[in-house]
Amino acid sequence: MTETKTKPTGVLVGDFIAAVEHAGRRADAMVLDALFRKVTGFVPHMWGPGIIGYGRYDYVYDSGHSGSAPATGFSPRKANMVVYILTGYLELGDRLARLGKHKIGKSCLYLGKLADVDMAVLEEIIRAGLDDLAKRHAIAPA
Numbered sequence: 001m002t003e004t005k006t007k008p009t010g011v012l013v014g015d016f017i018a019a020v021e022h023a024g025r026r027a028d029a030m031v032l033d034a035l036f037r038k039v040t041g042f043v044p045h046m047w048g049p050g051i052i053g054y055g056r057y058d059y060v061y062d063s064g065h066s067g068s069a070p071a072t073g074f075s076p077r078k079a080n081m082v083v084y085i086l087t088g089y090l091e092l093g094d095r096l097a098r099l100g101k102h103k104i105g106k107s108c109l110y111l112g113k114l115a116d117v118d119m120a121v122l123e124e125i126i127r128a129g130l131d132d133l134a135k136r137h138a139i140a141p142a
Contacts, residue, residue, distance in 0.1 A: 007048065016046055040071070040126070042141050053072070053073035056141070099118055
């Protein structure tokens with residue numbers, strides 16, 4: 001079995017954000033960091049080379065593979081800001097319709113500029129994702 005690459009690192013979140021090359025993406029990362037801290041109440045930690053994670057949960061798959069993952073978080077990638085929310089978006093249709101410009105993946109929300117999204121709705125989505133995750137897993141500070 002391969003070892004997961006998404007685990008806490010010693011990199012400081014502030015240093016990581018300060019090193020984001022694109023000025024707009026860096027500024028948006030600072031805004032998201034403040035929003036995630038407010039919503040989660042957690043101090044962020046770097047997970048792997050590029051995910052800023054808030055809280056953590058432990059999991060065990062039916063295969064026996066186990067590990068820990070960030071409860072929620074984001075990554076300021078070159079093409080998009082990726083928000084990690086693990087609900088699957090099954091019950092977020094109305095919120096996603098009100099969010100603004102975005103794309104979705106299985107457990108990711110892809111945003112361009114934060115100026116194109118409703119931040120109050122994004123806050124609702126982050127909270128809903130944590131609430132949904134907490135129904136299945138204990139969430140703890142990282």
